[in-house]
Amino acid sequence: MVRLNIGLIGLGRLGRVYARDLGTRIPETRLVAVADVDARLAEEVAREFDVPRFSADPQSVLDDPDVEAVVIVSPTHTHAALTRAAAERGKAVFCEKPPSLSLAETYSMKQAVERAGIFFQMGLMRRFDAGYAAAWRQVQEGVIGTPVLFKSTSRDPHRTSLEYANPKSSGGMLVDMGIHDFDLARWFMGDVASVHTIAGTLAYPELKTVGDIDNAVVSLRFADGRLGAIDLSRNGIYGYDIATELLGTEGTLRIGYLRETPLLVMKKNQVSHDTVPFFMERFAGAYTAQLQDFARNVLQGRPAPVTIDDGLEALRIALAAQRSHETGQPVEVASVSA
Amino acid sequence: MVRLNIGLIGLGRLGRVYARDLGTRIPETRLVAVADVDARLAEEVAREFDVPRFSADPQSVLDDPDVEAVVIVSPTHTHAALTRAAAERGKAVFCEKPPSLSLAETYSMKQAVERAGIFFQMGLMRRFDAGYAAAWRQVQEGVIGTPVLFKSTSRDPHRTSLEYANPKSSGGMLVDMGIHDFDLARWFMGDVASVHTIAGTLAYPELKTVGDIDNAVVSLRFADGRLGAIDLSRNGIYGYDIATELLGTEGTLRIGYLRETPLLVMKKNQVSHDTVPFFMERFAGAYTAQLQDFARNVLQGRPAPVTIDDGLEALRIALAAQRSHETGQPVEVASVSA
Amino acid sequence: MVRLNIGLIGLGRLGRVYARDLGTRIPETRLVAVADVDARLAEEVAREFDVPRFSADPQSVLDDPDVEAVVIVSPTHTHAALTRAAAERGKAVFCEKPPSLSLAETYSMKQAVERAGIFFQMGLMRRFDAGYAAAWRQVQEGVIGTPVLFKSTSRDPHRTSLEYANPKSSGGMLVDMGIHDFDLARWFMGDVASVHTIAGTLAYPELKTVGDIDNAVVSLRFADGRLGAIDLSRNGIYGYDIATELLGTEGTLRIGYLRETPLLVMKKNQVSHDTVPFFMERFAGAYTAQLQDFARNVLQGRPAPVTIDDGLEALRIALAAQRSHETGQPVEVASVSA
């Protein structure tokens, strides 16, 4: 089997999962170089997955002539520069969401990608989850008639670190967490015309110190008048909960699940089960499928199913939602520009 | 609306529910007399539901010329004599399961009913539960092809009183509790050829003092070779659980449910819900529907859907199961006679 | 048992259920008079439930000296006048939701009730549903910590008649259907400060001819900054679906259920079950419990748990949501006055 030589940049929580997938689970890839600012971590990961080269400097991955494609999972503020550098070197790029924290930066990525004519795939993994993928097919097949309402809920099982929650680092909850739901909204329903947000710091007052919120409700009006409702929360105390619904004129689809272990515990007057711990467990399959799809697309010369434009537009909705939160008014998505 | 004048004998736990149903919920009935050996209870029930006459002596109900039909919910050992007496007086009879504790007694009831030509309906309420009734219709419609396996589980949420558990009083677990499952087995699948039982007093050792068991597994071979498996337990600690399955050649039906209140409680890493407390809650609708059906059958001259033969044959299976438990051997049902 | 003599006005779909409950299911009531503009219907209901007096004129019920309490289930535009008339005669009143279609009319009811000092109970039955009641108790007990997000969904299984959908008759979807969710929002969370609505006629274009919508998403900001999200739809094609969630700082409560018959049908690669047909089935118990509560409150001199103010404020939120839909802007609830 022909394999794609991958250089992986960023070895945080998700980066290590990507290293495992690229190094051991995806037959179409060969992980040939890893980089992380934490040199010890880079060495450790390289040893664990038999990766020939590791470095504390992403530049060495980008300059590695053996690297055909770069997978970028480093902190968001580094995405744009790394993408531009990879584009200059003609490497194929997979970039984890969000593309960046500003439209201007994202436009610069788009420009670099288009100028260099490189292959670029945006990481928005929910599209590769078995539930979302099956729902999307059923919508296309007309199973539920015309969808008229898109509903989506994303809840983390606990507060993120204050460092990460800082909007300067992650973009804040509406960008960092919401971008998945905004992307799903576009994927299932098309362009979003306007949004309205209400939000607050209601469960974890300490988040106010870094300027983030922990709960939000966003209404979406699609360009054709259809409706959307998204709620986001950091206090899904019971477990990681990602659920989406498409209400159509002839039926409804509900995506998501809560139970992790196939075990019901039944005690006096009570039936209970456990829940999904976090995104690694819920979307383990989707992360792997997404990177495998990336490799196959590059190897077979197929277009990316998730593009820089998808990242750009999902970010635009998130920024519009943020502006609505700040102003208290509905915001036209098109009015948000770089 | 023409109403049927009912005399009710027996005002225990279930008798009071029957009094409420006959007195207030079923438009086709008028409760005109109640009797219980506990005179104070009879008076109290009569007052609660505006019943004109009450007594400590069932004879007075039987002799009441205004009473057109008798509902018998008194202790099992009284069923046969009361049925015979009602038959002699030409009253229609509804008799709670089991018909009696012996085949000989039950044959005497059958004889009395047939000789007098009275209407007699056996109380086996599960047949009137929405779930069981819907399953039965779907089996007739061929939804699951040919059922090949009948599975049924009955579990009480706690131990019965030692007095009630005494086989001399209730017939023991295989008769008292199992008769419902044996009746369902016959209703869905037809004649039972042989049974094999394993059982024990495993959860409540004190039941040994009265000679009863608390767990049993009964295998059934139907006359045409199809299979059945029933398990009974007194320690359904988590709640009252009645569940039946019909496995067919083209699909499967599962009857039953566990959740009582439409509420999910989701706490840290756990989702839970409550359970059905006991049979009054689980089968409230079935009890009412059964008595209403009885009244309509009498008023409209329709035959009883559940006959003394149904009671007799379900009892015969139960007694065969009991004999198998005692001998450790499979038992031919037909070999069990009065 | 002392019984309350009831006169029932309005015998439509819900009125007949109330007649059955008041006439046969609630020991504390005696249904002594019924009225409906359809005289034949009034007679029919009276015959079915042994009601001594019936009429095509509600006035006769109001003037009936035997009537101690009036239950009003007639069309909404008649609620205010009937309540005022009952108040003048000193009768206790139970009035179905919504109180009326305007704040001015509702204030006139409030005034009449207060001036006459009569007992008045607003009909908002979800508060009497086992699921909602259990959730409310658990919130009070602190099971989920502090609720920070209130989410609620109401979906009819099919379009209402164009006649009924007409906002002039029913108030439109935001009032007619939404008032239940707005009342729950207040009951669980307290005062609503502002609302924002997006809505459309997306599934049944013919509703545009009478000026109604069929889908809406309403965001609510509570006075203390907490959040709410409500979605309403006429195209719950799969079944009647009423679901509410309270997301708290230490857990979550989910109220509602979908399955009607306790039966799972399992065919090739598919497990399915039926759904709740409509509100009569979903809230049968709540309707009965609500009227029984009314009777007990009047008989025992207890205050009403659901008052004219509850009706007034839920209506105010609905009207604010309607105004937001019309203007596209968030609306302060307090700015909506008679």
Place this chain on the structure above:
Amino acid sequence: MVRLNIGLIGLGRLGRVYARDLGTRIPETRLVAVADVDARLAEEVAREFDVPRFSADPQSVLDDPDVEAVVIVSPTHTHAALTRAAAERGKAVFCEKPPSLSLAETYSMKQAVERAGIFFQMGLMRRFDAGYAAAWRQVQEGVIGTPVLFKSTSRDPHRTSLEYANPKSSGGMLVDMGIHDFDLARWFMGDVASVHTIAGTLAYPELKTVGDIDNAVVSLRFADGRLGAIDLSRNGIYGYDIATELLGTEGTLRIGYLRETPLLVMKKNQVSHDTVPFFMERFAGAYTAQLQDFARNVLQGRPAPVTIDDGLEALRIALAAQRSHETGQPVEVASVSA
């Protein structure tokens, strides 16, 4: 990381999964040789997973000095000879269930293993499933008090091939399919004293031509008097269904699940979801975990958690169940000897 060099014998449906796991998913293993009587298949698998050596002759794997441990997934009738040969060469052995089709053969394996003092692990993968493993831990922790009833259901989604169903090839349904449930019974509850079986060829008459059955109900009495009930079926038309219950004195555990894709499809009056296709999907994680456990045990010198005795005793129960089916009588498990 130190890796264990594995030789894999047998590349059928399950063998290929083992190849993938050993070759790509388990960091502790290195797949150095594969063999299958189908030479083309051996070559294909070797190419897919970069296995250095492949052969049509298992002997070459056994004789390979680089092979430290042999994984045997070839047809059951070859297990004993291969195990004996591996033992003679001092290789560690992982052998798929059932050990063989006769007690005599299995005793010969046991003798060879013990004489050579090699490491031997029996493949009974359900013990490594997250649900079963969690249940086992909770039983040890006393969560349900003392288990008194063990219930287990195994259903294939469709008939096996007649060739495979042939008892001479697979051992027949009670051995081939039942051995998992019999092993679970021993694992959770201890020694089985006696069994009673009823069975039939009820759904697929063509199975009679090869002498196999398609439905069976087996009652088990454990040595300490506790009870068990197992039902097996080839016509789980709706999907692959493996479910086990432990009913205890203080609660109950239910292991298993039915839904494969996290998607509910809700159409007119119906809610449905898909089901688990087959064992590869249901137990994908368990198969991987089991081989990883094997590798770790060998590398770290730990004893096998599932031994040849576990295979032997589960087989003995299966053979007793088979004899009961043939004689119609309960059978003492201890009476079944080589």
